[in-house]
Amino acid sequence: xxxxxxxxxxxxxxxxxxxxxxxxxxxxxxxxxxxxxxxxxxxxxxxxxxxxxxxxxxxxxxxxxxxxxxxxxxxxxxxxxxxxxxxxxxxxxxxxxxxxxxxxxxxxxxxxxxxxxxxxxxxxxxxxxxxxxxxxxxxxxxxxxxxxxxxxxxxxxxxxxxxxxxxxxxxxxxxxxxxxxxxxxxxxxxxxxxxxxxxxxxxxxxxxxxxxxxxxxxxxxxxxxxxxxxxxxxxxxxxxxxxxxxxxxxxxxxxxxxxx
Amino acid sequence: xxxxxxxxxxxxxxxxxxxxxxxxxxxxxxxxxxxxxxxxxxxxxxxxxxxxxxxxxxxxxxxxxxxxxxxxxxxxxxxxxxxxxxxxxxxxxxxxxxxxxxxxxxxxxxxxxxxxxxxxxxxxxxxxxxxxxxxxxxxxxxxxxxxxxxxxxxxxxxxxxxxxxxxxxxxxxxxxxxxxxxxxxxxxxxxxxxxxxxxxxxxxxxxxxxxxxxxxxxxxxxxxxxxxxxxxxxxx
Numbered sequence: 001x002x003x004x005x006x007x008x009x010x011x012x013x014x015x016x017x018x019x020x021x022x023x024x025x026x027x028x029x030x031x032x033x034x035x036x037x038x039x040x041x042x043x044x045x046x047x048x049x050x051x052x053x054x055x056x057x058x059x060x061x062x063x064x065x066x067x068x069x070x071x072x073x074x075x076x077x078x079x080x081x082x083x084x085x086x087x088x089x090x091x092x093x094x095x096x097x098x099x100x101x102x103x104x105x106x107x108x109x110x111x112x113x114x115x116x117x118x119x120x121x122x123x124x125x126x127x128x129x130x131x132x133x134x135x136x137x138x139x140x141x142x143x144x145x146x147x148x149x150x151x152x153x154x155x156x157x158x159x160x161x162x163x164x165x166x167x168x169x170x171x172x173x174x175x176x177x178x179x180x181x182x183x184x185x186x187x188x189x190x191x192x193x194x195x196x197x198x199x200x201x202x203x204x205x206x207x208x209x210x211x212x213x214x215x216x217x218x219x220x221x222x223x224x225x226x227x228x229x230x231x232x233x234x235x236x237x238x239x240x241x242x243x244x245x246x247x248x249x250x251x252x253x254x255x256x257x258x259x260x
Numbered sequence: 261x262x263x264x265x266x267x268x269x270x271x272x273x274x275x276x277x278x279x280x281x282x283x284x285x286x287x288x289x290x291x292x293x294x295x296x297x298x299x300x301x302x303x304x305x306x307x308x309x310x311x312x313x314x315x316x317x318x319x320x321x322x323x324x325x326x327x328x329x330x331x332x333x334x335x336x337x338x339x340x341x342x343x344x345x346x347x348x349x350x351x352x353x354x355x356x357x358x359x360x361x362x363x364x365x366x367x368x369x370x371x372x373x374x375x376x377x378x379x380x381x382x383x384x385x386x387x388x389x390x391x392x393x394x395x396x397x398x399x400x401x402x403x404x405x406x407x408x409x410x411x412x413x414x415x416x417x418x419x420x421x422x423x424x425x426x427x428x429x430x431x432x433x434x435x436x437x438x439x440x441x442x443x444x445x446x447x448x449x450x451x452x453x454x455x456x457x458x459x460x461x462x463x464x465x466x467x468x469x470x471x472x473x474x475x476x477x478x479x480x481x482x483x484x485x486x487x488x489x490x491x492x493x494x495x496x
Contacts, residue, residue: 039265080359080360126264162353165308199460203313
């Protein structure tokens, strides 16, 4: 696939040649999952929790610096959490427990802690996942998941998804252009009468393409397994580099609970 | 909207991850009746379809918009087990590539949007299909009700999980009311789109609707008598 292909899935990837880009994908997957686990395990109501969050953020920014991922890319990644920001902002108002006055508003103390920690934890792990997606392209992620023994059927569904998202997305876009050039505006519930059948024909087109691909693969001798290249072996050094992120996070957590 | 990291505590996340893993393992086993490894391309393209359709927003109310979850729809189209696998893959891609839904919350999201939504949607669909007359309308009605119920039930299960392992001490009554209220509206949209998609597919390729196989009747090929004369003339 040349530049410009891959559509929505490839848009998340920032090409580069940093040490983070070069790490084996499965080590990065384990590292980011480990980091997210440590972040989630941070106790909500501990007094030192905000310091720990700051420490985690510093770790992520260091990785972003090494990977040369621009701050703008990280900020765009944060857009997905907007609905939860609203929820977190509401929490201090609706939570129970002792109340405290902030700027003349009566807020729940536990709600403040919980809302703040939800926000911090969600932001940190969205940043970590954004870093992963920015330094690992979709096919490398697939290879990583395969190395981590994801069941074959899931790996294959995933590989077709990565290959055909652009094609189906293109169909979706063409249908949208066709609709809008005929004066369609999806502003009211009546729009469903148009969008429903459009989605229906999208399914038929996708599925029929799947059938054609399937037959083409069978006629080329497909047996249910895609030939994979040689499996890259990650050495101790690669693992040590990748795992330095979650281990540093564990150190921050341990430091917090010992000193706090 | 997917559950992000940090919303539920580590114990609950681990619990739902175990439930999700067990469910996906069951689905891998069950999907052998629907697909074998060699038909993975079709399942893959169905996953792409679910992913694409989730990008189509429809207006809900008060200027907000919702999108299809697609669990019930996929279950009626390709069978419940394959639908679980497709939704699992879609959720994995959304978590890994778009950071939409947390990595440690992946189990929770698969449990809610995959297992619960598909279980409820397809269960209701099968139950109603057995009761309602075996017609196109009966099929569409059962799928619509299934899709409608799948959304608020998934929301209710989420509230239950939040009560068990949520990080905030919130009175569950109002939260339940708000969540179920909003999701009843989203469920209506889900039902309308599901019915519209199924209707369109039933019209063009009824053989692709797995949940509607009973409507297909084998037809014998027969020459149309009124055309017999015309062909004779053409052949001349």
